[in-house]
Amino acid sequence: MATPLLQKIANGKIWKFFGGIKPQELKDTSNCVIETLKIPSLITIPLSRHLGPEGEILVNVGDHVKRGQPLTVASGRYVPVHASTSGTISAISKEVLPHPSGYTDLCISIKPDGLDECEPYNPISNWESVDNNTLLERIRSYGIEGLGGAVFQTEAKLRSALDDAKDGCKVLIINGCECEPAITCDDRIMQEQATDIAKGIAILNKILKPTVTVVAIEDNKHKAIQAMEVACKGVATVRVIPTIYPSGAARNLIKIITGIEVPYNVHTSECGIVVDNVGTVLAVKEAIIDGKPLTERVITVTGDNFKHQGNVRVRLGTSVRFILSNFGLNPEYHQRVILGGPMMGFTLPTIDVPITKAASCVLAPSSKQIPKLKQQTNCIRCGRCARVCPSRLVPYQMYSQSKASNHAAAQKCGIKDCTLCGACAYVCPSFIPLTAQFRYEKAVEKHIYEAEKRNARAKERIAAKQQRLHEEELARQKKKEEALARIKAQKEAEAKMTPEELQASRQKALEEAKAKAKARKEALLKGATTPLSGEVNDESQTVERIKNQERKAIEISKHEGHMDNPLAKARLEQEALAKKLQQEKEAHKNDLPFNLRRQAAVRTDTLNIKYYEEVIDNNTTHALVGLEPNDALQNPERKKPVAQVLMSAQFDKKVENNKLPEVLKKKTLRSKK
Ligand code: SF4
Ligand code: SF4
Incomplete structure (x- = not known):
């Protein structure tokens, strides 16, 4: 990144990203103080992660766990999950996850004991002087993942900026935009915990050493801007940006703050730019300065159907049903409950799903607040969807290809670059559910990609097996040819011998064979664990060796006067019985x-x-x-x-x-x- 550009960024220049819309804000809850929800009667913690495997489960059903105790161990860059309260593990089973398809995956269920005992907190008080690796490992092991919705592992993102970026991290952007209508949890965090967020930014500054650190906040969050400007003095610059949806998407925000359009096949951190959500930065501060693993998050509960609305701190794994009942809503069968905002959220197939790190809002709108989808009509090729798409895609083309199950063509149209922001569907005059179709298409492509990966692995295995069989065949062939050549040479040699020489030669060969057999036998009796040189370690040798080892074990047991070895004990008892029977037989044989x-x-x-x-x-x-x-x-x-x-x-x-x-x-x- 050139220095003049950095200078411009530092001076407060902002750019505009392509497309975008201005939907209704619906931010009625921005004045609601963050409450703390009581602990539910059941906590369900999903194990599937945004990236990589689930990790090894550390607990069993019936175990007692404390809040903050790791439930899984994950190596490398993968993140473990933690118990969000104390209690007993009641099940490790597949449960419905918060996803439009309502698919099930492995979860750990905890029956809380109501005591909410914590693992002792382990703060790093001297974080300013410890090395980056210690801080990064703490961020990973305390389960910090992006709380803005993407749930990308924070430690992996930071390491990527340190290791993969050509010149290290140049710009650190703290995302306080919260552009999605109706969601106000980040706004409230910034209003109430600006000082803590500033400490989190200081930690990230220490790790990344960026040239510029910017806190980006939309101009509709006046109180948050004030609070952050006061708290972030000396650690970051607060940059106020226009309220346009979806300015909070990482690539759009980078465009606004730096003027750079990051290609969609490249990680932003690889370009030396790191974007972290304010909630994530707060979690980083709590993990390092307070020593608390990530076990809770703030969400917005909003919508006309609630008796009261607000922002609430909930334990991860709390069910949506529990939240609804605490906010005075017992939804009817047909009533919509949306997880996430009205643009990127999705209607839950069931309310018995847990709150995860990705969830930022539970929305139960009335039909007046968010009207039900109108009857869709045919595309009129008006091109509005393409004009608002921040990824510069042509949504109607992608839609028609996806509808025709032409997945390869949909890929060519750039379905991968779609961020599912919903702007296209919002402006479509034909009410075509573009985003829903793109979400489905992405799921199909993920499935196809995984199937291709599996096929490639299977092909590799088959090729390796065929190679091994071919090599074995070659070795056998070579051995056979050598043996035939040996026999031929021997026959030729014997043909030239006199009868006496032939007899002497055969006698010599016989003696050599006998000596070899004797040596082998002696080696076996000694319990040799490796075959003699030039010999094949066949099955009979193995059996003999095991018998020898057993014999030795018996002798040692006899010698030491104890019978701890059950095999030796059984063998000795058998021998004693046989001996006794023999003696009795001898005694009575003359009768x-x-x-x-x-x-x-x-x-x-x-x-x-x-x-x-x-x-x-x-x-x-x-x-x-x-x-x-x-x-x-x-x-x-x-x-x-x-x-x-x-x-x-x-x-x-x-x-x-x-x-x-x-x-x-x-x-x-x-x-x-
Ligand atoms: S906005 Fe709707 S009607 Fe217009 S081109 Fe896009 S899909 Fe077709
Ligand atoms: S949902 Fe996808 S296609 Fe539609 S506007 Fe957003 S990025 Fe573009």
Whole structure:
């Protein structure tokens, strides 16, 4: 940025941006002092962020949390979310979010305990002397995001100006325009907390070291201008600009203050210009000087349908329904409740949605205040929409392409540059809902973009897999060729040998193979964790190694006299049992008569005879057999004479024989004949 331009900016020159409109102001609440809303009975905090992933959830259902406690941890430039009051986590589930489509996403719900206990505040009292990284990290970790509506991560924006801008930050613009009709929360903040905002500006000045710092305020906010002029002496210049909608949009404001038109594909901070909303600057001051994470914000509650209107400080996550009921409105089914202003806001599909950092207004207008949309008619190509578009677009072209689902053409028309300011729809004599269509088109394009990204990632994965398979195939081929060449060479060599040489050579090869196998076996017994050089670490080796490690663990456990290792304990118990059974078997082996001993030895698997005893019952000698003495004597099922057992075994054999397939049975019978 050239010095003469900076000089002009410093001298107070202002420029005009293209297009714009002058809608009804509806700023009745600019005199309403900021109230503080009581804590609701349920807080719902959405986890989705403007940029990047949600972060890792740090809490579980049932956990108790305090106000300001981080609920997620986000690394890099991503921002965590914080509990906005103390209470118990009642759910981590998908809830309806404040969006025209009413889509659901992951939220953390807190059941407040009413105590509103806070995490201890951790102010950086010496912020003037600490390094920028500490301040930026504090801004990130305390959840500071743009409160003007865009919810862009403040720390990322500041870093971008420091790292990406060619000559660092030249102009810092504090946005106090609040051009949207009906919204007065920033106006009230400037009236009531001008000194705090000035401290926040001083922090940003310290971080960015801009050449010029300007607080831009529209000329319809007299009290705010006065308060800010007094408070900002020495830190910034207050610049009063004409009230034209949408002068508060970052690019339009940059044009007004600096005369520069920032291209739409470039971040403003990359041009060395940073624009921050007054609410965000206040949050920066609270995070650094007071040590408070961002857990609340000021919103305007306005519209003829409320019993009373005003500006109110609410905890993030408070439901719109709770706010409405506190302002005396229980809306009918068809009654419109708009989140945001009449130009950029949208009608809520349900009032059970939480207030987020992006929300600045809840509007419940009467049909007299904001008339219902009239019946739309065909475009008459009057060109009014193009004349008011601050992004220099041709809205009727974009609309027709989008309506025809011609997304590529809509993109070419510049849908990306549309800021959804609503100026075109406001002036359209045919009442065409241009902004609503553009919002829909942007959502579709986001969907298409994400699908393309997914497809590109999938293609990369497939290409990498094919490359890997190709390389493996090549390696296999090479190995095969080497082996064939080796065999061929060996055969050729053997062909030239005498029979004695051939035998000696084969003997030598055999011995080498044996030595190699022996070495491998020894290495395995030692529990080698890595394969011997030149060997393949196959599955059997792995199993053997695990067994060795297990054996070692058992020995160590035995040696140390404790059985903490459950595997070792189970193995030892198994060994002890096997040993005991063996001993018992040995002790009773001579109890059996020779014949039966032989049979038992031969037929253990069939008859399961391990014990034999002769008893005299009714003058008949019976032999008792069984698994063990007690078993044989006490279990009537096993009190069978040996002959009976043998017979039953023979019978079993017969049964088995009868189970043969019919064809085989016939064959057996024929052979017997
Ligand atoms: S203002 Fe409405 S009628 Fe006129 S050109 Fe634009 S879309 Fe068509
Ligand atoms: S909504 Fe988009 S197209 Fe319409 S005036 Fe605003 S920037 Fe231009």
